[in-house]
Amino acid sequence: MKIGGAFSLLPVVGFVSFVEKGGAHTMGERRIDNLLEEIHESRGNLFPIIARLREIVLASGHEIKEEVKYGGIVFSSQKIFCGVYSYKAHVTLEFDRGASLLDPHGVLEGNGKYQRNIKFLKISEIEEKRVAEYVEMARQAADT
Numbered sequence: 001m002k003i004g005g006a007f008s009l010l011p012v013v014g015f016v017s018f019v020e021k022g023g024a025h026t027m028g029e030r031r032i033d034n035l036l037e038e039i040h041e042s043r044g045n046l047f048p049i050i051a052r053l054r055e056i057v058l059a060s061g062h063e064i065k066e067e068v069k070y071g072g073i074v075f076s077s078q079k080i081f082c083g084v085y086s087y088k089a090h091v092t093l094e095f096d097r098g099a100s101l102l103d104p105h106g107v108l109e110g111n112g113k114y115q116r117n118i119k120f121l122k123i124s125e126i127e128e129k130r131v132a133e134y135v136e137m138a139r140q141a142a143d144t
Helices: 027-042 045-058 124-128 131-140
Strands: 067-068 074-075 080-084 090-094 116-120
Touching: 027 045, 027 074, 027 124, 045 074, 045 080, 045 124, 045 131, 067 090, 067 124, 080 131, 090 131
Parallel strands: none
Antiparallel strands: 067 074, 074 080, 080 090, 090 116
16 A cells, blocks of 8 residues: 555554645655655554654644655754654654753663654554653754
């Protein structure tokens, strides 16, 4: 099944392509659909993680924009605040200014000057690591 086609691969996580909503695809939307399709075909076990993370980020505020950049999907409000990246055996949710975020649950990884990430091997880790809280903090920081 094509992701951008007439059927949604994961209706339970709310993935609906722009075409399914009755609109015409922009180049950016096609790039997102193409990347998601490639991930689904080559690393299908990671696709549910990516779809759920994407859903959480898009629900974090009004007018969240997404685009394919740096090999993943980056999300912005007033500025870029996070990105979802798929690797061979895991997915990361990377925060552009993650070093400045509070880490009340001790899940942020990395020691660079700015960026921090949360690593996922299975979908259940999304709720365990309280991703929505971190996404909200990062989005609010980007909007100030």
